[in-house]
Amino acid sequence: MKLNKLFTLTITTLACAHALADINVGVIASLTGPAAALGAETKKAVAMFPTTVGNEKINYILLDDGTDPTNAVKNVRKLISEDKVDAILGPNLVSTATAMADVANAEKTPMISVAPLDVAGDKRGYIFRSEPSADLMVQRIVNDMTENGAKTVGFIGFADSWGELLLKALTKATAGKLTIVATERYGRADPSVQAQILKVMAAKPDVVFVGASGTPAAMPQITLRERGYKGKIYQSHGVTSKDFLRVGGKSVEGALIPVGPVLVAEQLPDNHPAKKNAVAFVKDLEAKNGPDSRSTFAGASWDAWLLLQNAIVGAQKGKAKPGTPEFRTALRDGIEKTNKLVGTNGIYTMSATDHAGYDASAIVLIKVENNHWKLVK
Template sequence: MPLKKALSTLLLSAACATFAQADVKVGVITSSSGPLALVGLPQKNSTPLLPTQAGNQKVTYIALDDGSDPTATVKALKKLISEENVDAIIGPSGSPNAMGVIQFAAEAGVPLLAPVGTASVVLPMNEQKKWVFKTTQNDDLIAKALVGNMVAKGVKTLGFIGTADPYGENWAKVMGAMAVEHGIEIVASERFQRQDTSVTGQSLKVLAAGPDAVLVAAPGSAAVMPQTTLFDQGYRGQMYQTHGAALPDFLKLGGKKVEGTILAASLMLVIDQVPDSHPSKQVAADYIAAYEKLNGSKPATFGANTFDAGLLLQRAIPVAAEQAAPGTPEFRAALRDALEQSHEIAATQGVYNMTAEDHSGFDERGRELIQVKNGTWTLLGSN
C-alpha cells in the first residue's frame, strides 16, 4: 500500500507539472488593413507587448489580419479554433465583425475578449454572450458623462449622427432613453456607412433641425466626417463625440474643425493631467512608453484595449490552470469562469470588476471628460 500510495502521489505531481508547463495559445484577430485600419493597426502593434508569462504558463500569440472584412473574421476565428486549438481569442477590431463571430466562439467554448465599442457584444447577456468579455467601456457609462455635461450646459435639443451598424445603433438606443430621462429632445437622428465618402444629406437634415448640440457616434476615422461636414455647413453648436473618436487621427484629420469637441474616454488621452493616485495611471504610462519605443509613435486607445485583454488573461490563466491543462475544453471553461471573476484589476483603460451580468466591468474610473482645446486633448474636470 505505501508503494502504491507513493506511486499515486508521483503520478499526481507529474500531472500537475504537465498543467504548469503546457503553453497557453491565444489568437489575436485585428483589422490592421482595410477601412478599420486606424483601429486595428494599433491593436496589431500592441500584440508584441502582450504578457508571455502567466503564472507558470508560457503564453504564445497567433495574430491574423481580417482586412476589416466580417466574412474574413469568421474564417480567421474558425482557423484559430480548429487548426491552432487556441484557448482564447483577442479581437476582432470592429463591432460588426465581433457580432458576427460570437456564435462560433460560444459553440466552441472559447473565451473571446473583444476590444470593440458596442455594448451589444455583451448585452443583453445570454448563453452565447457569456463567452465574450469586452475591454472597452460600455456605451451607457460614457453616455452618462456626456449627458451630465449637456445638462450642465443647458442643452435642450440634440442632433444625432451615427454609423448604420451595431455601434451607432446601440448608441442611438442608449442616448434615446437617457435624453428622455434628462429632458433633452432628439430633434434629428441620422445614419451613415463607415465607408461613405459624403454625409452631406444627413448633416443638412441635422442642421435644419437647429439642435443646441450634436452627438456623433462613430468609431475611428468615421467619427471625423460628420463633424467637419457640419462645420463647413455653418453649424457652431456644441459637438460631442463618443469614445470611438479617442485616437490621434481624430485631431489630425479634423484640425480646427473639431476644436471644442467634448467626449468621454479613458485617461490615456490626458494621462499627464490626471492625478498620480489614479489606479490606472502607471499601467497606462508604462504601456504608452513601451508602445512608443517599439513603434515610434504613441498608441491610440484602441491598442490599449487589446493590451488590457492580455492583462486580464494573465490574471485568469493561473486560476484556470489549477482546474485543467491548457488546450482542453475544461481549461477554456475554467478560463471563462476566471475572467468572469476578475476583480479590481487596474489596466490601461480603468479598473475591471467583472460579474456574471457585467462582462465589461468598468466604473467611473474608466472614463474622463475631455475637450479638444488648441488642437489637443484637455481634461475637462468632473465626469
C-alpha cells in the same frame, strides 16, 4: 523597470502543476478596411504582450478580419479548429464581435472583446469585454450637455450596429432631459455627408453627437464646421486615435469625447486609481511607437490581455493542460472571477451576471485642443 512589474497583477514562477505546454492566444483585429485605424492600435498592444506567463510560453496568432463580419467568423473558426487556441482577444467592432461571439460560445473558447459588445443572457457564456459600454460613455456626454444648458441634440451616426448602439444609448440617456431633434445616418465608406448635415442643421440643435468611430467620424464634424455650425460637437469614444486628429485637422478642434483614462494618463489627478498603470503603459507604448501614439484602443487591447493573463495565472495552479477543453473552461471561470483588476483604461470586476465589469468612475471627458487630447474633467 519593465511595464509588467508596474501593474498590480504580479506574475510569479509557479510550481509545475502540469506538463509544460504552449498557450495559444488568437487575436482578431481590423487591420484593413474602414476600421483599419482601430486595428492598428490593437496591433501595437499585441507587440507588447509578454511571451511567457509563469513557466509557460505564450504564442499569439494575429489575424485580419478586413472590417468584415464574414471574415471575422472565418478567422475565429480557423483559430479554434486549426490553431487550437486557448482564448481569443478582439475584435475592434461590435458587428464583427457579434458574429464571432456565437462561434466562440459554441466552441466554449473564452473571448475578450475590445469592442463594446453587449453580452447578456444566453450569449454571455464565454464572452467578455474590456471596453466600457456605449450606455456608460454616452451617459457621460449627456451629463455634460445638460450641465451646460443644452435642450436639444442632433444625431448623425453610422448606418450599422455601432451607430444603432450609440443612438439607443443617446435615446436612453436623454429621456426626460433633452430632445433629439434630428437623426441622420451614413456609411463608413461614404464620400460625403452634405445632405445629412443640412438636415441636422435645419433642426437647429443646441449640440450635435456624432455616433461613429475611427477616421470616418471626422467627416460629419468637418462638414458641420464648413457649413458654419457653431454649437458643441460630441464624438463617441470610438474616435480616439492619432489618425482621427490627422484627418479632422482644425475642424475637430473642440470635439468633446468620453474616454477611458489612458489617453490623458499624465493629466489625471493623482488619486485616479488607474493613473499609475496608465502612465506606465503610455510610456512603454510611446517608446516603441513614437510620441502621441497612444489610444484608448491600444489601452483596451492591453487590458483585454491583463484580464486573460490574470486568468492564466489561476488556471496554471490547476491540473488542466493548455490546448484542452478543461483549460479553456478554467480560463473562462478565471476571467469571470476577476475582482478589482486595475488596468490602463479602467478597473474591472466581473461576475456571473456581468462580463464587462467596467467601473464607470474611471471615465473622463476630454476635448481636442491644439491637435492633442486635453482632460476636461
